[in-house]
Amino acid sequence: MNWPSHGANPQYLYEQVGIKKPENLIDFSANINPLGPPAFLKEKWLEFYDVINQYPDPYGLKLRNIIAEREEVSTQNVILGNGGAELIALVGRLLAGKQVLIVEPAFSEYEQVCQSNGCVISYHLVNEDTWDLSMDSLVEKLSNVQAVFLCNPNNPTGVYYRLSTVRKLAEVCREHNVYLIIDEAFYDFLVDYEKTVPLLKEYSNLLILRSMTKMFGIPGIRLGYALGNTSLLEKITAFQPHWSVNGLAMMAGEECYKDEVFLRKSVDYIRNEREKIIPALMASGYQVSPSQVNFYLLRDPELDNQFELFEFLLKKGLVPRHTMNFPVLEGKWLRFAIKSNEENDVLMEALLQWKKLH
Numbered sequence: 001m002n003w004p005s006h007g008a009n010p011q012y013l014y015e016q017v018g019i020k021k022p023e024n025l026i027d028f029s030a031n032i033n034p035l036g037p038p039a040f041l042k043e044k045w046l047e048f049y050d051v052i053n054q055y056p057d058p059y060g061l062k063l064r065n066i067i068a069e070r071e072e073v074s075t076q077n078v079i080l081g082n083g084g085a086e087l088i089a090l091v092g093r094l095l096a097g098k099q100v101l102i103v104e105p106a107f108s109e110y111e112q113v114c115q116s117n118g119c120v121i122s123y124h125l126v127n128e129d130t131w132d133l134s135m136d137s138l139v140e141k142l143s144n145v146q147a148v149f150l151c152n153p154n155n156p157t158g159v160y161y162r163l164s165t166v167r168k169l170a171e172v173c174r175e176h177n178v179y180l181i182i183d184e185a186f187y188d189f190l191v192d193y194e195k196t197v198p199l200l201k202e203y204s205n206l207l208i209l210r211s212m213t214k215m216f217g218i219p220g221i222r223l224g225y226a227l228g229n230t231s232l233l234e235k236i237t238a239f240q241p242h243w244s245v246n247g248l249a250m251m252a253g254e255e256c257y258k259d260e261v262f263l264r265k266s267v268d269y270i271r272n273e274r275e276k277i278i279p280a281l282m283a284s285g286y287q288v289s290p291s292q293v294n295f296y297l298l299r300d301p302e303l304d305n306q307f308e309l310f311e312f313l314l315k316k317g318l319v320p321r322h323t324m325n326f327p328v329l330e331g332k333w334l335r336f337a338i339k340s341n342e343e344n345d346v347l348m349e350a351l352l353q354w355k356k357l358h
Contacts, residue, residue, distance in 0.1 A: 010025055010027050010029065010319045013029070013314075013319065013322070014314065017310075017311065017314060019311065019314050019315060022315070022316070022317035023317075024317050025317045025318075025319055026317060026318055026319065026339065026343050026346060026347070027319045027337075028318060028319055028320050028321070028335075028336040028337045028339060028343075028347065029319050029320060029321035029335070029337065030219070030321075030337060031155070031186070031214060031293075031294055031295045031337045032213070032214060032217050032219060032337065033214065033215055033216065033217040033266050033270075033294065034269070034270070034273075034294075034337075034338060034339045034340045034343070035217065035262075035265070035266050035269060036217045037216060037217040037218050038216060038217075038255075038256060038259055038262045040255060040259065041216075041218070041252055041255060041256075044255060047251075048247075048248050048251050048252070051247035051248060051251060052247070052248070054247060055243060055247075056243055056245065056246055056247035056250060057247075057250070058242040058243050060080040060245055060250055061075065062250070062254060063080060063225075063250045063253045063254050064078045064079070064080060064225075066253075066254055066257050067225055067257070070257060071197045071227060072197070072198075073197060073200065073227060074230075076230045076233070077200060077227055077228060077229070077230060077233070078225055078226070078227055078233075079225060079226050079228075079233050079236065079237055079240075080223070080224070080225050080245045080250070081223075081224045081225060081226065081240075081244070081245065082222045082223070082224075082244045082245050082246075082249075083211065083213055083219075083222035083223060083224050084183065084185050084209055084210070084211040084213075084224040085109060085222075085224075086222075086224070086240075086244060087209050087224050087225075087226050087236075088107075088109050088110060088113050088183075088209065089113050090236045090237070090239050090240055091113070091181055091207065091209075091236060092113030092114055092116065092117040092119070093117060093236075093239040094235055094236055094239070095114065095117060095119055095146065095147050095179070096117040096118055096119065097117070097118050097119065098119055098120070098145075098146040098147060099119070099120040099121075099122070099144060099145045099146050099147075100114050100119045100120070100121050100122070100145060100146065100147045100148075100149065101121075101122050101123070101124055101141055101142070101145040101147070101148045101149070102114070102121060102122075102123055102124070102148075102149045103123075103124045103126065103133070103138070103148065103149060103150045103151070104123045104124065104125050104126070104326070104327040104328050105126070105154070105156055105157065105323070105326040105327055105328045105329050106149060106150075106151040106154065106155065106183075106326075107151050107155045107156075107183060107185075108325050108326070110149045110151075110183075122141065122144070122145065123327055124137070124138045124141055125327060125328050126157075126328065128328055128329075128332075131154075131157055131159045131289060131290065133161055133165060135165065135168065135169070138169070139169075139172050142172055142173060142176045142178055143176055145178060146177075146178060146179065147178060147179040147180075147181060148169070148173060148178055148179070148180050148181065149181050149183065150166075150169065150180065150181070150182050150183070151182075151183045151185075152166065152182055152183070152184060152187075153184075153186045153187065153189070153190060153291075153292060153293045155183075155185065155186065155295070156295070156297055156321065156323060156326060156329070156333075156335045157289045157291065157296075157297055158186075158289055158290070158291025158292060158293045158294075158295055158296050158297070159289060159290060159291065159292070160190060160292045160293070162194060163194035163195075163196060166182065166196055166199070167199060170199055170202075170203045170205070170206050171203075173203075173205055173206075174203055174204075174205050177205070178205065179205050179206075179207065179232075180203070180205055180206050180207070181207045181209065182196060182206070182207070182208050182209065183209045184196065184208055184209060184210050185209065185210065185211035185214055185224075186211075186214055186293045186294065186295075187210070188214075188215045188263060188267070189214075189215065189266070189267060189270055189292075189293040189294045190267075190292055190293060191267060191271055191292065196208060197227055200227060200228060200229065204229040204231070204232065205229075205232075206228065206229070207226060207227070207228040207232060207236075208226065208227040208228065209224065209226050210224055210225050210226070210227070211223075211224045212224060212225070212253055212256060214294075215263065215266060216252075216256045216262075218249075218252060218256075221246075221248060221249045221252055222245075222246075222249060223245065223249040223250075223252065223253050270293070270294045270338050273338050273341060273344055274291065274294075274296070274338055276344075277296075277338065277344055277348065278291070278296060280348060281298060281348065281351065284351065284352055284355055285300070285301070285302075285355055286298050286299065286300060286301075286351065286355075287299045287300075287301050289333075294337060294338045295335055295336060295337045295338060296335070296336060296338070297323070297329070297333040297334070297335050298320075298333065298334050298335075298336060298351075299332060299333045299334065300354070300355075300358070302358065304332060305331045305332060306323075306331060306332060306333060306334050307331060309334065309354060310322060310334060312350075312354055313334075313347075313350060313354075316350050318346070318347055318350055320334040320335060320336055321334065321335035321336070321337075322334065323335060
């Protein structure tokens with residue numbers, strides 16, 4: 001079966017699985033803030049109209065300045081991207097033909113981009129029982145590669161590796177002259193995030209990728225940024241076309257970072273839902289990953305492959321993210337986004353029904 005490589009757009013999933021798409025769906029496959037875009041974006045949308053007939057700033061200086069001030073770095077340490085996907089694609093161009101290590105399971109885009117750029121790819125698999133990074137084993141593999149991809153917080157598990165672990169990895173990567181690419185697309189959903197940006201002053205081999213589409217619920221706009229050493233960013237932007245980030249996206253980004261209340265409200269809401277959902281599912285006999293963000297992995301331990309449960313939910317119009325294309329997981333788990341309180345209750349009711357029937 002030709003499984004879709006990403007969440008969202010569930011119509012393609014139903015086509016591949018051969019199930020008629022129900023009229024009403026709840027899509028748990030896309031990890032977007034359940035509170036949706038901030039209300040002020042709708043209120044200011046007519047103001048954004050004025051930029052449609054203007055070329056956007058190809059350097060995105062205003063938004064880069066805002067990000068730089070927030071992160072306490074120079075504007076030269078920030079570049080913008082048309083979503084995290086473009087930034088990953090640019091990194092792939094930088095790494096063309098090189099040997100790359102991907103810590104798995106991870107966002108499938110790393111592998112796809114590296115393959116398209118002729119990289120020699122190897123994998124470091126986390127321990128599925130504990131989700132431990134197995135640092136000693138990981139370090140042993142660094143002498144044979146030029147770059148490492150680490151998704152932290154991890155997508156799809158939701159597991160967060162602490163700053164001490166990241167620092168140790170950055171140190172060993174520097175010793176081996178290896179780029180360390182850390183994808184922090186979901187960092188702003190964490191309750192107790194430990195800042196990695198200060199490490200940029202010590203490690204010129206470190207690159208941090210960020211997405212603004214997840215927290216602010218704006219995947220249709222496409223906006224992300226990267227933080228790193230100036231010379232490293234210059235190498236990356238050499239592959240980037242002018243105006244890859246549109247003017248609407250930059251204006252939206254500028255407005256989003258003015259609202260700290262929305263960020264705090266979102267983090268608190270998702271934490272409360274997560275603390276309600278995960279213990280209840282575990283008490284019902286499911287295994288759930290120890291996620292600290294806005295999604296989690298789930299499996300029925302009575303099933304090796306979760307396809308039967310997957311089909312059951314799809315027929316009810318509840319769309320999980322399959323894990324067939326995640327090394328380590330390979331269909332043994334399903335991923336669910338944390339949605340609204342009402343939608344989460346609908347899912348939990350369906351999962352409880354599954355357990356009663358099986």
